[in-house]
Amino acid sequence: MTGISNHDPYKNFKFRVKWDGKYVAGISKMSALKSTTEVVLLRQGGSPIETKTPGRTRFEPITLERGVTYDQAFSDWAAQVWAAPGSSSASGLRKDLIVELQNAAGKPIAAYKLHRCWVSEYQALPDLDVNANAVAIEHIKLENEGWERDDSLVMPPP
Numbered sequence: 001m002t003g004i005s006n007h008d009p010y011k012n013f014k015f016r017v018k019w020d021g022k023y024v025a026g027i028s029k030m031s032a033l034k035s036t037t038e039v040v041l042l043r044q045g046g047s048p049i050e051t052k053t054p055g056r057t058r059f060e061p062i063t064l065e066r067g068v069t070y071d072q073a074f075s076d077w078a079a080q081v082w083a084a085p086g087s088s089s090a091s092g093l094r095k096d097l098i099v100e101l102q103n104a105a106g107k108p109i110a111a112y113k114l115h116r117c118w119v120s121e122y123q124a125l126p127d128l129d130v131n132a133n134a135v136a137i138e139h140i141k142l143e144n145e146g147w148e149r150d151d152s153l154v155m156p157p158p
Contacts, residue, residue: 014102017064019095019117024073028137029065030099033112033147036060061120061143068125068136078122078140094118097142098150111150117142 017024038055066074080093097114121141128136 014104014106016100016102016108018098018100019073019077020092024064024066025071026066026069027064028067029063031063032060033062033099033114034060035146057146059144059146061141062114062117063139063141065137065139068138074119074122074138074140075124078119081119097144108153111153112147113150114142114144114147116145 015027015030017027017030035057037057040053040055041050042053043050064074077092077095083093094116095118097117099112099114100108101110103109119140120143121139123137123139126134126137
């Protein structure tokens, strides 16, 4: 049986998210990084042929989920949205994030920088049910102004 090469696809369950220079505890799920570019149809003069050109690009919001813990990173950031506009407490409203995908050994193999994110939705607690046997999950929905792959990350040896 041969070893795993660097060209094999990586699993999607090993990742970390960082903001304000710190890794955020307990994030268990993140929605996809997705962008959509509008298609603009053009026709010149009396030509019957339409050409297509790229239009505006929109970056979809992402959702982060984690079990409810002692850590208040989600709620503290969400509270910035409720602060009065222009007040000093609203200064932390927008943050840049780093998302790292890791290999099986826990080494970063890809990283993405998400620009000017802010919380547009916050769920502090799920529905509570005494008959359920589930983990309490909190989530935040983050609007962003784009993302890019961090090309400075060096591939770890196999």
